[in-house]
Amino acid sequence: MLLEALRLRDFRNLQHVMLTPNPRFNVIAGPNGQGKTNLLEAIYLLSAVKSFRPGTTNRALIHFERTEASLEARVERGGHERLVRLEISERGKKVFLNEGQVRNISDFFGTLNVVIFGPDDIGILRGSPSERRRFMDRAIFNAHPAFSTESTHYEDVLKHRNALLKEPRVDPALLGVYDEQLITYGAQVLRRRLDFITHFRPVLTRTFSTIFDPSLAADLRYAPSWLDEGDDAFDEAAALQAPQYLERSLEQALRRTEREERERGYTLIGPHRDDLHTTLGGHDVRTFGSQGQTRAFVLAMKIAEITYLEERYHFAPILLLDDVSSELDRQRNRLLFDFLRSRTQGQVFITTTHRDFILLDQNLSIFDVQGGQVVERVSDDA
Ligand SMILES: Nc1ncnc2c1ncn2[C@@H]1O[C@H](COP(=O)(O)OP(=O)(O)OP(=O)(O)O)[C@@H](O)[C@H]1O
Ligand SMILES: [Mg+2]
Incomplete structure (x- = not known):
């Protein structure tokens, strides 16, 4: 399962985003409050149609000064490509699959599967x-x-x-x-x-x-x-x-x-x-x-x-890791990345405020997020 392309318009502070993710590792880098988690939230929404933050209203998902947001992705699964689109207005959400509107939402689920891990997930145990x-x-x-x-x-x-x-x-x-x-x-x-x-x-x-x-x-x-x-x-x-x-x-x-x-x-x-x-x-x-x-x-x-x-079930959902390294000690952080690198497949998106936490140097794309702008880094020297 792969997210091959992503386009966002007026989703939270991400007003114009277009990116072509790496089939393996994608690092979303930037200081606090720039839109990194929002980017993961957008990917999550394209899978689950609702946010992972419970109680989120449609209004909150749309840019403050706009009335509609649109999220679009090209997704590959089992050799088939599909176009997924989500249109959000205050009145509701519309889901499109290959340009046709999905009437029965249960027909849509399974098009894109994701698993997210973020700071609030400690609540699963606590x-x-x-x-x-x-x-x-x-x-x-x-x-x-x-x-x-x-x-x-x-x-x-x-x-x-x-x-x-x-x-x-x-x-x-x-x-x-x-x-x-x-x-x-x-x-x-x-x-x-x-x-x-x-x-x-x-x-x-x-x-x-x-x-x-x-x-x-x-x-x-x-x-x-x-x-x-x-x-x-x-x-x-x-x-x-x-x-x-x-x-x-x-x-x-x-x-x-x-x-x-x-x-x-x-x-x-x-x-x-x-x-x-x-x-x-x-x-x-x-x-x-x-x-x-x-x-x-x-x-x-x-x-x-x-x-x-x-x-x-022989498919790997996309893994979204929000700010995972800041919560682990060095040894465990190293073991986590050893594990991620040891997998032969599986697409991963990882947000971070510090590139140094991310122990990856191959099969990697880095996207810098600054005030809602997302730019792919050409060389990894910064
Ligand atoms: N509906 C919206 N319209 C415009 N901006 C929004 C909207 N919702 C949230 N934001 C802005 O998005 C920013 C937060 O984005 P996000 O949570 O993705 O930050 P982050 O890069 O993950 O930061 P951190 O490193 O602190 O986790 C805030 O500045 C917030 O004001
Ligand atoms: Mg965040």
Whole structure:
């Protein structure tokens, strides 16, 4: 998967940008506040149609003094070239594929896949369970675009069920219908997640020990909200294999929490309340991990996501690394670049304020960003 050309107009402070990226490494260099992260955000938008900064309005994406922004890319995947265009106005976003407007957005997903790592991603470990679920669901979505429809089905039933639980008198027949749907769609979401986790775990462990610390085993487990309290550690692979196990567990959990649900007025168990439990050397990373270890863990999760997709589905998403080196010590920074260079393929975009952090000298293009202008550096002497 390659981003072959990129053109931006009036996207944030990037008013006129045209660039031809290197098929391997692209360094986006410049001082603070010049538009480096904005450039990565533009690439991300061309993949996901929404920003990686949650809650971003369309207005914020358009240059202060303009009313529309346009983002365009030529993308190669599996020998095919495609033209992707995104037009943003305050009213909404329009997506075009090879000049035709995309009506059903799920037809578009999968055209360009990216994985981004930036300073805020530490929230995947330090933040609430929803951030960890988001990581997992995005990774699944990268391989199975249909997953977004599946999880929307679940979210929709959940919304209806919660509204019903808030009513003074709950119609038991209607609740029964919602329960059934919640179990069916919930089990579907869980199957995807557990399948992902079983395959992802060994890749994460390997990635962390190769890049960051061979003496520490990084691991992660699915932590269901719907297990009975007496149950021991949850075994993802076994849960996947036992027929109807997930449906039965959800059903039993709904029954257990029925009274409390009515008191509180919302659904207390299900995939929307599950979590990921992350450990380093057997200890909870959230409680015991140092700042640097926690960052390294999250970065390992992102790199492992790419390796996982490469090994299992035979395509490599584009890796966007926002200001990664300023957060790592020298040794780990060196190991990270050793790893990136050792891959035989895969396009990478890396922003930096210091060219010296970037330990690359081959298969490399450097783009200097200054006040929203992006200029390719001709020789790497600066
Ligand atoms: N809608 C917009 N219109 C014009 N300028 C904008 C808009 N949104 C953000 N900016 C400007 O973009 C700049 C920030 O860009 P960006 O976050 O890409 O910086 P950066 O180069 O990554 O800096 P740092 O090294 O500090 O991370 C700010 O100057 C901000 O005012
Ligand atoms: Mg930035």
